[in-house]
Amino acid sequence: MKLPIFLDNHSTTPMDPRVLEAMLPYFVEKFGNAASRNHAFGWAAEEAVEQARKQIAKLIKADSKEIVFTSGATESDNLALKGVLEMYKEKGTHIITSSTEHRAVLDTAKSLEAKGMATVTYLPVDKYGMVNPQDVQNAITDKTILISIMLANNEIGTINPIQEIGKIAKAKGVLFHCDATQGVGKIPVDVQAMGIDLMSFTSHKVYGPKGVGALYVRKRNPRVRIAAQIDGGGHERGMRSGTLPVPLIVGFGKACELCEQEMVTETARLIKMRDRLQTDIMAALEESYLNGHPTNRLPGNLNISFAYVEGESLLMGMKDIALSSGSACTSATLEPSYVLRALGVGTELAHSSIRFGLGRFNTDDEIDYTTKKVIEVVTKLREMSPLYEMAKEGVDLKSVQWAAH
Amino acid sequence: MAYSDKVVDHFNNPRNMGSFKKDDADVGTGMVGAPECGDVMKLQIKVQNDTIVDAKFKTFGCGSAIASSSLATEWLKGKTIEEAQKIKNTDIVQELNLPPVKIHCSVLAEDAIKAALADYQKKTDGQPTGTK
Numbered sequence: 001m002k003l004p005i006f007l008d009n010h011s012t013t014p015m016d017p018r019v020l021e022a023m024l025p026y027f028v029e030k031f032g033n034a035a036s037r038n039h040a041f042g043w044a045a046e047e048a049v050e051q052a053r054k055q056i057a058k059l060i061k062a063d064s065k066e067i068v069f070t071s072g073a074t075e076s077d078n079l080a081l082k083g084v085l086e087m088y089k090e091k092g093t094h095i096i097t098s099s100t101e102h103r104a105v106l107d108t109a110k111s112l113e114a115k116g117m118a119t120v121t122y123l124p125v126d127k128y129g130m131v132n133p134q135d136v137q138n139a140i141t142d143k144t145i146l147i148s149i150m151l152a153n154n155e156i157g158t159i160n161p162i163q164e165i166g167k168i169a170k171a172k173g174v175l176f177h178c179d180a181t182q183g184v185g186k187i188p189v190d191v192q193a194m195g196i197d198l199m200s201f202t203s204h205k206v207y208g209p210k211g212v213g214a215l216y217v218r219k220r221n222p223r224v225r226i227a228a229q230i231d232g233g234g235h236e237r238g239m240r241s242g243t244l245p246v247p248l249i250v251g252f253g254k255a256c257e258l259c260e261q262e263m264v265t266e267t268a269r270l271i272k273m274r275d276r277l278q279t280d281i282m283a284a285l286e287e288s289y290l291n292g293h294p295t296n297r298l299p300g301n302l303n304i305s306f307a308y309v310e311g312e313s314l315l316m317g318m319k320d321i322a323l324s325s326g327s328a329c330t331s332a333t334l335e336p337s338y339v340l341r342a343l344g345v346g347t348e349l350a351h352s353s354i355r356f357g358l359g360r361f362n363t364d365d366e367i368d369y370t371t372k373k374v375i376e377v378v379t380k381l382r383e384m385s386p387l388y389e390m391a392k393e394g395v396d397l398k399s400v401q402w403a404a405h
Numbered sequence: 406m407a408y409s410d411k412v413v414d415h416f417n418n419p420r421n422m423g424s425f426k427k428d429d430a431d432v433g434t435g436m437v438g439a440p441e442c443g444d445v446m447k448l449q450i451k452v453q454n455d456t457i458v459d460a461k462f463k464t465f466g467c468g469s470a471i472a473s474s475s476l477a478t479e480w481l482k483g484k485t486i487e488e489a490q491k492i493k494n495t496d497i498v499q500e501l502n503l504p505p506v507k508i509h510c511s512v513l514a515e516d517a518i519k520a521a522l523a524d525y526q527k528k529t530d531g532q533p534t535g536t537k
Contacts (some may be wrong), residue, residue, distance in 0.1 A: 173409065310443055312467035316408065316416055328443050329467040348440035384422055384471065385449035386463040387440060402439035403516075 001365040003320040007239030009359030010154050010182060011324060015251070016207040016360070023209065023253035026247035034244045035235060045246045046303035051069055052253025059188040060180075060199065062216050068236045069244055072213035074182040077104040077148075078199030079215055079240065080177045083226030084146045084198070085118055088175075092143035096174075098123045098131045099342040101150050104200075109148070119143070123285055128293040129158035129343050137168045147176045150184035155326065155355055156292030157301025160188065166195020172334075175224060181205055186298055187267070191216055197224050203248065203272040212248035215240075268362060270299035273367050274358050277303050280371045280395050284397075285378050291340055291353055302360035305340075305349040307380040308388035314354055317377035321370055326353035349399075352393040408468055409502035415472035417430035420479050423461045425449045433525025444470045444510070445525070448517035452525055456490055457481045462517075469507040473497050476519040481518065486526070492518055506524055 006014065026048060033047045036042025053064040070076045085093065097109055099122045117304035121139045125131055129151055142149075147169050152159045162178060169176035177198040180189060184199075191199060202213035217239065218224045232241030259266075282288050287307040303326075306314065326337030328351060334351035341359035345353075351393030356370070382388040387397060408416070421504055424447070427434040431452050434526040440451030451459040462476035464471045475498060481489055494511035497503070 165473070308465060310466050310470075316413075317470040328469070330532060346441075347444075351443040363451075383420060384463055385465040386436065386445055387465045389424065389447075389463060397440060402441070402445070403437055 001363065001369065003168045005137055005321045005362075005366045005370065007358060007360075007366070007370060008322045008324055009357035010157075010205075010355065011209045012204050012210065013359050014361055015204075016210055016255060016258060018258060019208050019251045023247045023251040025249050030246075032246070034210070034246055035059070035233065045244075048246055048250050052249045054314075055257040055260075056214060056349070059189070059260045060184060060201075060216060060327040060378065061192055062254045063219060066191075066219050067174035068215045068217055069241055069249060069331065070213045071211060072204070073102075073105040073179065073200045073202035074213075076202070076213050077102070077134075077177075077179055079113065079226060079229050080198045080200060081105065081108045081146065081148060082229055083239070084175055084177070084224075085112060086224050087267060088145045088376060089117070091379050092141075092145045092338060093118045094121070094143040095146045095378050096121045096123065096139045096144060097148040098125055100125050100155075101148065101180065102154055102179055105148055105150070116401040121314035122302055123299055124341055125158075126297070127343050129153050129156045129291075129339065130293065130341050131160050131165070133164040133168055133238055135159050136165050139303050140168075140172050140174060144172070146176050147174055149176075149178060151178050151180035151189070152187070152301075153297050153339060154182050154293070154339060156303045157182070157296065158293040158342070159183065159296050159298035162194045162196070169197070170195050175222075180297060185256065185263070188263070188299065189216070197222070198226075202248045203252035204256055205298075206252075206255045206259050208252040209248045210246055211219045225367045262313070270313055270358050273362065273364065274300060274302050274356075277356060277358075277371055278304070278366050281374050284371075284375045286328055288346075288378075289349060291345060293344065302358070303353060304356075305345065305353040306378045307349065308391060310351050312373075313352055313381055314352075314377060316320060316374050317381060318370075324355045324357070327351045409471075411476075411501050412469055412472040412503070415475040416468045417499070419462075419471060421459075421461050421475065422463065422480075424463060425451055430528060433523075433528065434496075434518025435522070435524060437516040437520055438466070438513055440441055440465065443467070444513060446513050446517040448474060448477060448514075448521045450521045450525060452486065456485050457484050457486070466510065466513075467507070469501070469503055469510040470513060472501055473503075473510045474517060476500060477514045477518055478518045487521040489518060489522055490500045491518065526532060 032045035033040030034045040057064040109120045176198045184201040197218045199216040204210040291303040311325030312329035328336045340350040418475040425432045450537040464474045494515040497511035
């Protein structure tokens with residue numbers, strides 16, 4: 001077993017060597033521009049891109065013509081929201097989304113709001129982080145043009161009832177965008193069955209290269225149109241100009257193919273490892289709380305709050321394991337996780353949360369090591385915690401008058 | 406974010422971690438911060454003849470908060486009450502090489518020192534000197 005251990009597979013994933021192998025010919029040898037229609041270099045590149053498009057479309061049960069390549073999921077989210085709003089603004093400018101979406105959706109929505117281009121409803125989630133389809137239904141007005149709800153949350157892994165939301169959207173004639181960045185390649189996705197009209201996802205979360213992503217844009221029932229946000233040579237049926245990064249796209253395609261082929265066995269393996277990690281840690285450490293849905297969540301996700309210890313210090317104590325925390329100290333904004341706050345997790349427990357993200361290359365040995373290390377470090381830091389001491393003395397921490405700072 | 410060697414050292418080998426009985430007459434206790442803010446420091450001093458003979462801390466917070474309070478206890482030992490009053494958060498920042506985003510940890514440590522001193526002085530106020 002090699003240290004450090006990478007258990008942060010929601011942030012990104014290591015590239016699969018099989019993906020790299022598929023990409024290599026497209027850097028030096030087959031370097032053509034996929035838009036060059038008149039020579040063999042261009043044809044070879046275009047063929048590779050179309051092959052990748054098919055591999056990607058197959059994973060999500062779409063048609064390859066419905067895949068629009070972008071630089072990643074953030075761009076896809078931006079393109080979906082801004083592109084739909086601009087195209088359909090005569091119909092209405094109301095967007096429905098949820099409070100636990102990724103910042104790429106939330107900040108795009110806020111930016112549209114700030115410019116006076118949209119009104120946005122941010123739906124609450126339940127204590128597991130799930131959107132209630134009834135809330136979506138109730139929020140729809142005659143001005144609503146887009147619903148944007150994520151497939152699975154990046155912090156807590158909770159999976160939303162996408163199919164039910166898709167049905168509501170369809171019945172009301174509202175477009176449905178789904179940020180599926182964390183879910184694609186990990187759980188079955190079927191844009192037909194789920195009633196999704198636009199869907200964002202990215203290569204580097206599925207063991208492919210960074211720098212390429214896709215927006216699925218439905219072609220039939222209904223034919224979805226979006227206003228391009230980048231003008232230029234009219235690539236990707238005019239929806240996203242810019243020379244296609246052929247090697248990255250080839251890698252993305254191969255990565256999707258591998259996910260599709262291995263999903264069943266990989267899911268079973270991840271759930272087994274994840275459940276063992278969860279059970280062993282939570283059995284050994286009192287007052288550890290699971291964040292997110294107990295069962296309906298991503299196979300590789302585990303998010304736990306350890307009362308009385310702060311997340312960043314936990315990470316510091318386990319510096320040979322790459323993890324992430326909802327603590328304010330680990331975020332750029334110095335605010336604790338807005339996702340955990342939206343579930344009703346108290347601020348102090350949000351500060352105490354650790355996210356474990358298991359992936360394709362994690363092993364049982366790594367999980368054993370992590371379990372041991374987490375128990376050791378939490379125990380050590382609790383010994384050091386005045387809050388733990390007070391709790392042990394029977395002091396109700398909520399009754400204390402803290403000097404806020 | 407990379408931590409300075411000194412922060413890592415204090416974090417891995419905290420000095421004077423623990424507690425005194427807070428009701429003892431020769432003990433001053435300072436508790437600052439709030440759980441919602443992600444850091445709470447408890448700093449205690451034991452005083453004899455106006456000199457801090459021992460100090461202990463317990464901290465809930467990030468590595469820099471733990472290091473700041475650990476360092477504070479080291480500095481407090483052997484100082485008189487008057488000398489201890491002069492410890493500044495900027496001294497802690499300098500010693501631990503804290504980045505700007507972690508300066509509040511040092512402020513909290515200074516507040517904890519001040520609170521412990523004040524608590525001790527409150528306990529001894531009105532009592533004849535030399536009895537403590």
